Amino acid sequence: MKVSEEYKSGLQCNDDETIAEKIAKNSFKPIMFENLKKENIKLSATKLMDYSIEPSCDSNTKKVLKTRFIDSGNASITVEPLDGQPWDLSDNRIVLAFDVTNPNNVTHRLITCIHDKLGMRGYVNPIPAQSKKTMYCVIDESLREKGTDFLPSPIGFESLILGEGWGEVNKPSEILSIDLQAGMNGPVGYFIFENFRLVENPIYNIDQVYKGIVDKYGQYSAREWPGKIHTDEELKSAQLAEERLVVKWKEEQAKRDDRTIYGGYKEESLKQAATGRFYTKKIDNKWNLIDPEGYPYFAIGFDIVRKSGMDTWIDGRRYMFEELPDKNGEFKEHYATVSGVQPPYGETVGETFSFYSMNLQKKYGKDWLDKWAKMSIDRFKAWGINSLGAWAEPELFFGKGLEHNTPYTAFIWTTGGDGKHEKLHDTVPDAFDPEFINSVEKAVKEQAVKFRIDEDPYCFGVYIDNEYIWGRTLFDNPLVKSVFKYDTANEKAYAKRRVMDILKEKYQTIEHLNKSWHTNFAFFKELSEPYIGFIPEDVASLVISTLADKYYEIVEKTVRQYLPGVMYLGSRNTEWGTPREVIQAAIKYVDILSFNNYNFDVQRENFKYEEYDLPMIIGEFSFSADDCGPFSYTSMSVATQQDRARAYVNYVESALKSGKFVGVNWFQYYDEPVLGRSWDGENFGWGFVDVTDQYYPELIEASRELYNTMYATKFNQQSMFNVRNVQQQIFLNVGETAKIESVTHPLNLNQQLSYYSTNKYVATIDQFGTVTALKDGVATIITKNINDLFVLTTTNISVGKAPCLPNVCFIYPQINVQVGAKINLIQNLVPDSVLPQNLVWKSSQKTIATVADGVVIAHSPGRVNIVVSEKNGFATDSLNLVIE
Known part of the structure; x- marks a missing residue:
């Protein structure tokens, strides 16, 4: 990226002090970890973060802070002044910078939390695997908040500007501490920190620094890559070449005799009943979708095959664009006015533009949308993509399965502007509000029934809602707290009244509640008023279970009533916002349980999907790389497009081999805008195609090969x-x-x-x-x-x-027992194992067998794994239990 000559030579402040003089006079002094006392630094860490100060690998004379973390929820280290005197970071001409190394083989998220006397703001930045980055802590929101989650570094690709976040820095002249938190992929991770110092703010002259960083096609202008478009002629030439290739590949796929018209596996030995609709069934103890012809089907699809979500803000940052088309000219339809979304700093209502749809018009002409939809379906067939995931364009695809010969899922929001029901924390509905039933029915009718998806054999399921924030843990759960903040006298306190009834039934007397809660209420009525105090975890569990159960009950009943023959796929829960109580409620009502799971495979400790005997589907997964297209890193960043292809295959194969998952949805079909989608600023390179609609060859090659092998992988594993x-x-x-x-x-x-x-x-x-x-x-x-x-x-x-x-090890790797048996597995541990009171036990499928303190009870026939771990470390072993 270009930097202005004035900026390179060093800014002069209004009081004639140079940046160097400003830095020298500032209360913050460099932190080199040579002598913490002399550097006036205090370090403290949570129990799940270990740290040490050691010589740098680059030089024995330099010191670095090495950290090791084992949990992404509460693993952090705090850097603060030893004497308690705050740091002054109020001069936005200078910023704090530090170097961070991620020595891991996978990307980890670094959360930088800056605390002042009045509050805190946390900023999230993925740090790519085996990389060293310089972090520039720009906390002036007028510079950093530009309608995009991540800004590019103006001084090389080895640097980062603080990313998206939450909270607010209210008093930058009195910074009390900096927390460095870890959000990780895997059970253990590492960061190395060094060289905390003040430097010149690299984006102070932001209109010069970021001038023209997006070219006239919506591409990042500071970098070149194979397939980047520079002229309309290149765009058209690439289109014609791809169309010839797609025709060839599509014809090859059509000649196959081992696939049904739905993309199912045409293997007669595996054929089931043909019902004319999709359904689920176990084959060889593995869950499968069965297509309308009766053959096993595994759904691989794209999310966001639609026209909305393509636009990006231009008001408030027009200097960032090299060239925009005439607003009243040939491409005027790609302009829009928006409000109530995430704008650049200081904007509330403004103009957006969609480069992606403009490029589609350049390729396909005035009827670009219909031609793009047809080309997309042709691409999917050629690439081995056999379904459409969430957020497909309803007008183009819903109820039109026979036209496209492509299975799809529908998506419905119940939380839209038309929903008049009460909402609790974030957008989680109060399902006890009688109006919620009306909201669900209205949403189902308007977003699904009107397209007659229940009559379309290609529609195999419907997602309803997405990524509700039920709360990560039971302790201090925001959803639970939001319920207790109501006064039951308030007409809208539907959930609170239900919870109070449950508490009265649970405790019987206020004295029993007080003893459990460590409170001193005189009557239950006092708790019926707004309450913000301590809530025991068992009560939080009860509240979440109650809310989730009512929610899924109402939605499931509505689906059965208005969408017969369409499977209910749940609400696309996340690991970071879904207590297990929600999953336990959902499995009673859904046909297929959906997760959005950004990871290197489908395994996720918090979900423990092995414990639930029902079919599951991945609602979102993805990988990004910054060697082409968008510059921003994601939590699933890899180095190159070839690495993306390998990660894609590994993830899908892990789902195929799981025996539980019946499909995966890649998020998303096309890259997000370089400077962020208009409604929330997210700007990731998720796509199989880029902003100019050019496909990524490595991904396409991997997808085609995976389609050839996917059913052999699933059934021969x-x-x-x-x-x-x-x-x-x-x-x-x-x-x-x-x-x-x-x-x-x-x-x-x-x-x-x-x-x-x-x-x-x-x-x-x-x-x-x-x-x-x-x-x-x-x-x-x-x-x-x-x-x-x-x-x-x-x-x-x-x-x-x-x-x-300490170690822990079973004597025998497998034990056979009868249904109803009760055995003590402590007797099967080697004699020098850890003491029994220091062991943690888990069962992979609690419906088959449960375990507590080493004692297993066999409930039903099947095969189950019992895992034992030392409670303070990683010493672990597993045993296979066969119940007959």
């Missing part, structure tokens, strides 16, 4: 039910290596194993199981079945003079 490491403890010196020897059951499935170290500063492990000792200390190597979260074991590593870690 041999499941691993146990793994055992031969070595329970390995002693090494720095520089030495050792090979973990793993034995799988059944044998010779080692290609399904993954390895990771709980302390990569001490010892690393490669994909083949080779451990390398780096420094004195201890680490645990976790060996896991990549297709099953509950098949795992561990080996402890001690480097140098470090002591042994």
Whole structure:
């Protein structure tokens, strides 16, 4: 990116002080971690964050702050002045900067929280794997808030500007502390911090720094990549070449005799009853969608195949665009006026423009929308994409399955502007409000019934609502707190009145409630008034269960009434906003349980999908790379487009092998605008195509090959039910290596194993199981079945003079029992295992067997994995229980 000469030479302040003089006089002094007392620094960390100050890998004379974190919810380290005197960051000509290294093999999110005397603001930035970045802490919202989640760094691609966030810095002249929090992909992660200093604000002259960063086609102007469009002639030439290729590939797919017209697997030995509609059924103990002809079907689809969501703000930042077309000219339909969305700083109502739809018009002419829809369907057939996910354009696709020969899902919002029901925290509905039933019925009729999707055999399901924030944990849960803030005397306090009835039934007397809550209410009526105090977790659990159960009950009943033959796919819950009580409520009502899961595979600790015996679908997943198109990183960033392709295949195959998932939806069809979609500023390179509608070749090649192999992967997969490491403890010196020897059951499935170290500063492990000792200390190597979260074991590593870690190991990898049996698995642990009171037990399927304190009760026939872990570490082993 270009930087103005004035800016390069150093800004002069109004009082004639140079930036260097300003920095020298500031209360904040460099933090180099050489001597914390002299540097006036205090460090403190939560219990799930370990840290040490060590020499830098680059130089033995420099010091760095190394951190290791094991939980994304409460893993942070605080940097604050030792003497308690606040830092002054109020001069927006200078900003705090620091260097952060992510040595992990995957992207992790860094949350930078800046606390002042009046509040706090947190900023989120994904840090790509194995990279070092300089973070520029621009906290002046007039500069940073430009209608986009992430701004590009103006001084090279190894730098970052603070990203999207929440909260507010109210008093920048009195900064009390900086929290560095970890949001991670995996059970353990690392960041290395160094060189905290004040520097010149790189975006102070923002209208010069970001001048023309978007070209006339909506592309990022500061970078070149293969396939980037520079002229209308290039755009047209690329279109014609792709159309020829799509025709060829589509014809090849049409000639296949192993696929149905729906994209199902035409294998006669697997054929089920043909009902004329989609339904779900187990085959070989694996959940499947069955297509209308009776064949197994796995849905791979795109979200956001629609025209809305393409536009980006231009008002408030017109200088960022190289060229915009005449507002009254050929491309005038791609302009719009918006309000009530996320605008650039200082704007409330303004103009937006859609480069994507403009480029489509350049390709297809005035009837670009219909031609784009047809080309999209042709592409999907050529690429091996056999369905449409959420948010397909209703006018183009709903009720038109026979026209396109493409299965699809419908999506319905009940939380739109027309919904008159009461809303609790965020947009979670108060389902006890009688008006909620009317909202659901109105939404279903207007967004689905009118398109007659219930008569369309290609519509296999409907999502209703998306990513409700039910709260991450039960403690201090925002949804629960929002219920208790109501006064039951308020007509709108429907949920609060229901909760009060439940509490009276639960406690019987106010004395019993007071004892549990540590309160001193004289009557229940006092709690019926607005309450903001402590709420026990068991009560929070009860409240969430009650709210979720009522919500899913009403929605399910409405779907059955108005959309017969269409499966209810749930509400696309997230890991970060969904307590397990919500999932437990949903499974009573949905046909297929949906998750939005951004991860490297479908496994996710908080979901524990193995515990639920019902079909599931991924509502959203994706990977991005910044080597082409948009510049911003995502939590699932990889380095290159080829890495995106590999990650895509790995994710879909993990769903195919799970035995539970019946489909996955990639978010989304096309890249988001470089400077963010108008309604919320999100600006990620999610797409299979870019803003000029050019496809990413690596993804297309991977998708086509995956379509060829997906059903063989699903039905020929041999499941691993146990793994055992031969070595329970390995002693090494720095520089030495050792090979973990793993034995799988059944044998010779080692290609399904993954390895990771709980302390990569001490010892690393490669994909083949080779451990390398780096420094004195201890680490645990976790060996896991990549297709099953509950098949795992561990080996402890001690480097140098470090002591042994506690271990836990079963004597026998498998036990057979009868239904109704009750056995104590502590007796199956090796004698020198951890003390029983220090063990944590889990069952992979509680409907088959439950476990508590090592005692298993067998409930029904089947195969289940029991996992035991040492409560303060990673020492873990699993046992396979066969119940007959």
